[in-house]
Amino acid sequence: MNGNVRRLGSGSLVIATHNAGKLKEISALLAPYGMKCLSAGSLGLAEPEETGRTFVANALIKARAAAEASGIVSLADDSGLSVAALEGRPGVYTADWAERQWFEGEAGRDWYMAMGKVEGLLAEHGADVDRSAAFHCVLALAWPDGEHAIYEGIAPGSLTWPPRGNFGFGYDPVFVPEGRTETFAEIAPDEKHLISHRADAFAKLVAEQFGD
Numbered sequence: 001m002n003g004n005v006r007r008l009g010s011g012s013l014v015i016a017t018h019n020a021g022k023l024k025e026i027s028a029l030l031a032p033y034g035m036k037c038l039s040a041g042s043l044g045l046a047e048p049e050e051t052g053r054t055f056v057a058n059a060l061i062k063a064r065a066a067a068e069a070s071g072i073v074s075l076a077d078d079s080g081l082s083v084a085a086l087e088g089r090p091g092v093y094t095a096d097w098a099e100r101q102w103f104e105g106e107a108g109r110d111w112y113m114a115m116g117k118v119e120g121l122l123a124e125h126g127a128d129v130d131r132s133a134a135f136h137c138v139l140a141l142a143w144p145d146g147e148h149a150i151y152e153g154i155a156p157g158s159l160t161w162p163p164r165g166n167f168g169f170g171y172d173p174v175f176v177p178e179g180r181t182e183t184f185a186e187i188a189p190d191e192k193h194l195i196s197h198r199a200d201a202f203a204k205l206v207a208e209q210f211g212d
């Protein structure tokens with residue numbers, strides 16, 4: 001272990017996300033490490049504007065905002081889908097491509113519309129377009145005194161159409177991870193947690209924060 005790295009220990013941790021799907025995945029990934037996890041929503045924390053141009057910048061904006069508002073060390077996740085044939089788009093704008101909507105009284109995003117937008121742009125490149133894509137995840141830890149740590153993860157794969165499967169969230173129904181035939185939405189959560197971009201970033205966080 002790098003002796004200069006600030007470590008979490010076993011206290012409270014704020015999960016600085018307003019995305020219910022991510023909150024579920026992050027809580028599951030952190031479950032073995034004995035921290036008391038509080039969500040940004042349950043603390044009534046505001047959702048900061050993601051004005052960064054990179055996953056790292058946006059993850060830091062979210063983690064720092066939560067740490068400053070709560071006084072508790074906070075973990076944020078900024079993630080997205082980069083499509084090779086679309087020069088890496090939607091990338092950091094992945095969430096923005098899914099318009100905000102209200103579903104039965106709850107704020108959410110229209111994922112089907114967003115997946116269709118990606119597919120429509122791909123289709124413009126013809127039937128034999130390169131369908132490779134990758135999910136990226138940046139985890140940022142921010143302590144109330146300003147210190148921070150960053151962990152990056154990636155899951156390579158390709159896009160399929162039409163969407164398949166009911167697990168997961170977001171763009172999971174159109175993403176087939178490398179080496180598999182099922183989409184992320186057809187792979188049970190416990191298994192997605194072994195192979196996803198979030199799992200890759202978490203493995204690095206766990207090694208540094210909870211390792212020997």
Ligand SMILES: O=c1nc[nH]c2c1ncn2[C@H]1C[C@H](O)[C@@H](COP(=O)(O)OP(=O)(O)OP(=O)(O)O)O1
Binds near residue numbers: 077095135168196
């Ligand atoms: O495993 C995933 N499976 C499917 N889709 C995913 C995944 N991971 C990220 N994504 C997509 C949806 C998400 O909305 C966007 C990230 O945008 P991003 O700003 O980081 O998250 P967000 O606005 O939904 O929640 P928040 O900022 O409160 O954490 O990329």
Ligand SMILES: [Mg+2]
Binds near residue numbers: 050095
């Ligand atoms: Mg966001």
